[in-house]
Amino acid sequence: MAARFLVAMSVVVLLIESCMAAMFSARLIHRFSDEVKAYRAARSGVSGSWPEWRTMEYYKMLGRSDLERQKVMLGSKYQLLFPSEGSKTMSFGNDYGWLHYTWIDIGTPNISFLVALDAGSDLLWIPCDCIQCAPLSASYYGSLDRDLNQYSPSGSSTSKHLSCSHQLCESSPNCDSPKQLCPYTINYYSENTSSSGLLIEDILHLASGSDDASNSSVRAPVIIGCGMRQTGGYLDGVAPDGLMGLGLGEISVPSFLAKAGLVRNSFSLCFNDDDSGRIFFGDQGLATQQSTLFLPSDGKYETYIVGVEACCIGSSCIKQTSFRALVDSGASFTFLPDESYRNVVDEFDKQVNATRFSFEGSPWEYCYKFSSKELLKNPSVILKFALNNSFVVHNPVFVVHGYQGVVGFCLAIQPTDGDIGILGQNFMTGYRMVFDRENLKLGWSRSNCEFYGLSQSIFRDTS
Numbered sequence: 001m002a003a004r005f006l007v008a009m010s011v012v013v014l015l016i017e018s019c020m021a022a023m024f025s026a027r028l029i030h031r032f033s034d035e036v037k038a039y040r041a042a043r044s045g046v047s048g049s050w051p052e053w054r055t056m057e058y059y060k061m062l063g064r065s066d067l068e069r070q071k072v073m074l075g076s077k078y079q080l081l082f083p084s085e086g087s088k089t090m091s092f093g094n095d096y097g098w099l100h101y102t103w104i105d106i107g108t109p110n111i112s113f114l115v116a117l118d119a120g121s122d123l124l125w126i127p128c129d130c131i132q133c134a135p136l137s138a139s140y141y142g143s144l145d146r147d148l149n150q151y152s153p154s155g156s157s158t159s160k161h162l163s164c165s166h167q168l169c170e171s172s173p174n175c176d177s178p179k180q181l182c183p184y185t186i187n188y189y190s191e192n193t194s195s196s197g198l199l200i201e202d203i204l205h206l207a208s209g210s211d212d213a214s215n216s217s218v219r220a221p222v223i224i225g226c227g228m229r230q231t232g233g234y235l236d237g238v239a240p241d242g243l244m245g246l247g248l249g250e251i252s253v254p255s256f257l258a259k260a261g262l263v264r265n266s267f268s269l270c271f272n273d274d275d276s277g278r279i280f281f282g283d284q285g286l287a288t289q290q291s292t293l294f295l296p297s298d299g300k301y302e303t304y305i306v307g308v309e310a311c312c313i314g315s316s317c318i319k320q321t322s323f324r325a326l327v328d329s330g331a332s333f334t335f336l337p338d339e340s341y342r343n344v345v346d347e348f349d350k351q352v353n354a355t356r357f358s359f360e361g362s363p364w365e366y367c368y369k370f371s372s373k374e375l376l377k378n379p380s381v382i383l384k385f386a387l388n389n390s391f392v393v394h395n396p397v398f399v400v401h402g403y404q405g406v407v408g409f410c411l412a413i414q415p416t417d418g419d420i421g422i423l424g425q426n427f428m429t430g431y432r433m434v435f436d437r438e439n440l441k442l443g444w445s446r447s448n449c450e451f452y453g454l455s456q457s458i459f460r461d462t463s
Contacts, residue, residue, distance in 0.1 A: 076263045081218060081281040084110075084205040089117060091275030092143050099238065099330060100269070100277050100425065105205035106224065107156030111149050116239040117269065117279060118330030119304055119435060120422075122249030123186055124204075125195050125225030126151045126242030132229040134240035141237060148241040153200050153226060162199040168223060168251050169199060184225050189331075193232030195243070200226045204253065206262075206281070222256045246329070248301055248437060257281050258437070265438040269329055270449035271429045273395070278432075278449045285434035289445040292385035295324060304328070304435060305420065306442055309386060311340065313347040314379040324420050327433070327442055331424035335416035344381075348411055351379040357408055359400060367400070367410040378409075383427075391444060394430030 085103040092101045092114070099116040106113060106126065113126045127133040128151040136148040153159040162168070162182040164175035169182035185196040206218040227242065234240070245252050246267060258265035263282025270278040285291075295305045304327040311321040321340045336344060345366050349356070354368035381396040400408045412426045434443035 076258075076282060077261055078208040078216070078218065078263050078282060080283055081206045081208050081220075081257065081263050082279060084207045084217065085112065086207075087278045087280055089269070089271075089277035089279055092141075099332065100271065100275075102244075102279055104244065106151065107202050108158040109156075110203075110205050111151060111155075113149055113151070114144075114241040115244045116242070116330065117246060118243050118328070119246045119269070120326060120328035120330045121186065121188065121243070121245035122247040122252040122255075123184065123195075123225050124222060124242070124244045124253055125184075125186070125197070125227040127230070127240070128152060128197060128200075128226035129228055132231070132235070133227070134230060134235050134237055136240060141240070151224075151226065153202075156202055158203045160201040162201060162223065166199075186225070188232075190233045190238075193234055193238075195225060195227045195230050195234060197226040197228035200224050206257075218262065220257055220260065220262060222253055223251055243330075246435070247303060254281060254435075254437060266434060266436045268432055268434045269428070270432045270447055271425055272449040273429060276449065283434060284436055284438070285432065285443040286445050289432075289434065289443040290385075290389045290391070291434075291436070291441045291443040292387075292389055294440045294442060301440060304442065306423070307386065308383050308421075310384040311336075311344050312380075312382040312384060313344065314351050316347055316351075317382075317384065318343045318347050325423045326420060327423050327435075329425055329428070329433075331422050332426065333412050333414060333424045334427045335414050335422040335424070337419050337421050338415045338417070340421070341413065341415040345411060345413065348379060348381070354409075359408065359410070362410065363414060364410040364412065366413075367408055369408045370406060383423075391427075393427050394446075395426055398426065 083102055083104045085105060087102075089100045089102045092099065099118070101114050101116050103112050103114055105111065115124070115126065127136065127148075130150055133150070136150060138144040138147045153161065163178060164172045164180045164182050165178035166172075166182055169175075171183050171185070172178075175182070182199040183196070184199050185194060187194045201221055201223050203219045204222045204224075206220055208216040208218055230239075234243075246254055246269075249255065254265065254267050257263050264284055266284045267279065267281045268283035268285060292306050294301060295307050297303065297305060305324055306327055307322070307324050309322050310317050310319075312318065321343050323337045323340045325336075335341075349366055352368060354370070357367050357369040359367050378397055381393040383391040383393065385391065396412060397409045398412045399406050400410065416422065430446060430448075431444045432447035432449070436443055
């Protein structure tokens, strides 16, 4: 905290000397002085970029600091922002729903992309000057009514290549020179699934207003991945037209929008029963919503991790079911650490009034057959958080269809190695999930994701 304070202030009080009982004096030291430089190096081991006194770089850094300070003082420019083609999201993929997607516009002239929404990663990447990408023809995907697009930096008048000297170029240690174009490679949780290419700055087109009214157009500079090569699931159509990372990293879209002072540092996702949804940047949720704090990992807030204190099935709250979990919109299903998983599924199996059944090829252990044409009422699944906040899982099972209609259902939870689970989309259905990065907490309230304009509540609260 002390180091951050020293860096943030234009002048720093390092030493307070008592002159008399009712008077104090303070020695003021500029933040770019040799003393502060030595202090930073002693604390962190790195002195960082340090401008020479009264050079042009010195004045430019002071000016940038003033601009950032003005943005903080003036607050956010818009209450909410959403993609220029609308806030709606949709499910796209196989019968299990896969991920949620939304249309976004990038570049000048603007080109539309159908990107997957992933709170578990940071970078926004799109297929670009493709060497190895998924098919982009609508005929390849049964759910699409138009072909998908490919981006090319040379086709956008607002595109700028990032060099290896850029502060957000994580690959810079592997570059041959600072002027080299910044490469990126991201490996995802799914086996052998990755995206790689070059980092580009360009315009993301957003709107402020309502989906059915005249909107204010907002052009937000963001960094995107020019995804030349995809592997694994991305070649199979999981994210054929790109992916928008919504994580806590500096390179994510929510980070750019908040740092530019456009919106508050928060966003929301809403997932409905009919596989539709909404996304809003700047949304901090309802005053009445429940919430729980995000947890650091190794002392850093890098992902949206929460602490589940207990799992309850029906009225039975089970011992030894506390765990940490990543809240991840990029995961279709929910995964629990092995011990918690075993205790939860055993209790669910005791309470459910159905016959266990194994569907061929199913990775889910706890599946059941219907004994009648009536849908069974399953026991509730509840997650307990600190301060007695409860999260009632609206849709803990998925229904299995056969040639003659519904034939059974499965508890949509799987075990995972390690001590960190994943709360996926299936657990978020029926909720407005608020990722409040400003206050480092997750908020939730029941919602059917309907939009009513910014003058009213943007979602109908169904709690």
